[in-house]
Amino acid sequence: MSQEYILEMTDIVKEFPGVRALKGVQLKVRPGTVHTLMGENGAGKSTLMKCLIGIHPPTSGKIVYDGREVHFKSTLEAIKAGISMIHQELSPVPERSVAENLWLGRVPMKNPFMVDHKKMREDSIALFEKLGLDVDPDAKMKELSVAKMQMVEIAKAVSYDSRIVIMDEPTSALTDVEVEHLFRIIAELKEKNVAIIYISHKMDEIFRISDDISVFRDGEYVTTDLASNLDHDKLITLMVGREVTDMFPKVECPIGETVLKVEHLSAGRAVKDVSFELHKGEILGFAGLVGAGRTETVETLFGIRHKTGGRVWKDGKEIDIRSPEQAIAHKIALLTEDRRGNGIVGLLSIKENTALASLKRYGFPLNHKKMISDTEEYVEKLRTKTPSIDTPIQNLSGGNQQKVLVGRWLLTDPDILIVDEPTRGIDVGAKSEIHALLTQLAGEGKAIIMISSEMPEVMGMSDRIVIMHEGYTTGVIDRSDFSSELILKYATSETSDQAAAGKS
């Protein structure tokens, strides 16, 4: 075990106007190790990393890197010194090629005026080969799946030959196969004595790869320990500062009559043949690998995506939904996967975001009083943390934004609530609250469809699980038969198991 630290950050304070994001925290990283940062959203992990690499230079504090005190003023300085970062939110240039994205800002030159396209391409291929990635350097970035884009981003960070690589939630968009790939890359980096600073919410990952774990809470440093000295429960207690007893408060409740029946639903190439039934009081999980067509299926049901075939019945009557407007009129709600992309309207207030899908009920002129009381009701019910209901939603943390969106859909009083990755990227506390809420709603007789890529979540919450693979439903499993092996088998099965799909 190496005694020397490659990086020592001490007494780091970061103040933003009106907020003290970091209140004097520390971090000590050993070379050749994976050092994981843990904490709920808003604990200050990402901010600390941004302080390190010069995106937000710290208000005060000391950073010693490789034995010398450093003050990076830009990411470029940090990269030159040997610290690179994979950001949580990707920023690709979608219309340009993979190779150009990879070497963005440092393109090889033939002479002072001309770009060396040949070298750029060859270097890309060499890098991908070294990492064992199957990506065409000439493809446009936008043609790649989100997972592939993320792998390119990882390759980019590795290509700097850095001594520290920071990975902020690198696996949130990856499938299991790519996660394994990433872990192999991490292992190779460790052998070369590179230090990895790893930020993630996924417990199983963290315990698999971490050497050291540092925990943060509300901008304060809690502790650092060897991963081998910690376990799942200890870590959660350290993170929340209290005991979270039950992650999946599943309550069995009576399943009622069929609310929704879907037969042979298809939408272009994304959704090929999807059939299932949904009952009152049921939580129907949707499992599958990224790109299996789950999101596309619910988007088709909700009228966002054009339906090219199949039939849908609600309460025994056939319905033909062509727009979200019609879906809402049929008392269907969809909490989308892409919170920033098609969920929140960032500039608008909590109140306006809450009322957005229910504006019709406020009449003409709009009844602002009713809007305020409805919003207050859901802020209270969902325990949304916000300074006021007039705060722009973009100022809230991810978990609280998600609660506002849940409130938006509950306000429409739906019979069917569809939630797509409802807890992605939100902290443990908010996560268990959303789980409890879903269970409660099912108990009140609502029918719920829950898409989740997290195996424990989908198994913990669902009454039945529909599994999809490449646009087909390949299996439906009852709660008594749940096992990750079975789900994975269906999720990777090459042929559609029509018999299993048709049954309910």
Place this chain on the structure above:
Amino acid sequence: MNSKSFDFKKFASQNFIWLVLIALVIIMGIAQPSFFSVNNLITLLSGEAVKGIMAFGVMFAILSKGIDLTIGASAGLVACITASLVQPADYANALHPGLGTLPAPVVLVIGLLIGAAIGAVYGALIAYTKIPPFIATLGAQLICRASAKIYTNRPVSNLSESFRFLGSGKIGGFPVIILVFIVMFIISAFLLTQTRFGKNVYAIGGNDQAARVAGINVEKNLILVYVFCSVCAALAGMLLAGRSGSADPANSGLNYELDAIAAATVGGTSHTGGICRASGVLAGILILGVINNGLVMLKVDDNMTNIVKGLIIVGSVVLDMRKNAKKA
């Protein structure tokens, strides 16, 4: 207890634009005391009313993350058509001799309907083909201006007294055109804050995908935005004809869209969509008006005036971006 403590900082940052206006007015008043004469203030307001009404319309387009470059030309086209319907029957030079003078209220409705139809056409084009509003309305601008010139190759004048009432009439000594301007301000503010349409446009400008998922019919609302914008332009065109007593196919409303967009922009309407207050736009209109009027009174060169206006337009956006960047 808290209600007593007045947060000046917050008030100032929310009403920054009004403080700028007040400061400008004070400076102008000191430099040229006759600035404050009732006559001058009425001249100022009457002069800005036409472009101001267009600014209220284009404010909706900008709020929806769009733009409308057609309004100057559509105002000109509507001005020419409506003017040709209110020429006296015995006027030898009339565009349609023998048609006679149609009643002003009828012509007013015809004008507004033409405006609505024009807006509906390019609004639908923007909503359904998703072509950039800049391009769609640039095309519509050329078509409207050319149509006006095809409709009449000479200015249309000698308009009926009743048609001119809105543009140059007075009620108890107070210009009707200013009353129309105030009414349009109230209607715009009401639409923005008190109706579902207004909320929809804020949401579409802020995040059109989220608006769609929340059940808002984005296409329908975008069409309504451009219909409203174009109706404002039509009204402005008729006021313009009424005020000057004639409509010129080549020059009526020429480049007015730029002044209207400038006023809406100075008034804090964000070109990245989703941010706008009607009161801010009102202040923006008045700021540009005060500069126009004040600098003319001070006998400042026309080119100098435009340089000042240019700086104010750009500067206001820089300030706004900084303000919004801090919040994010």
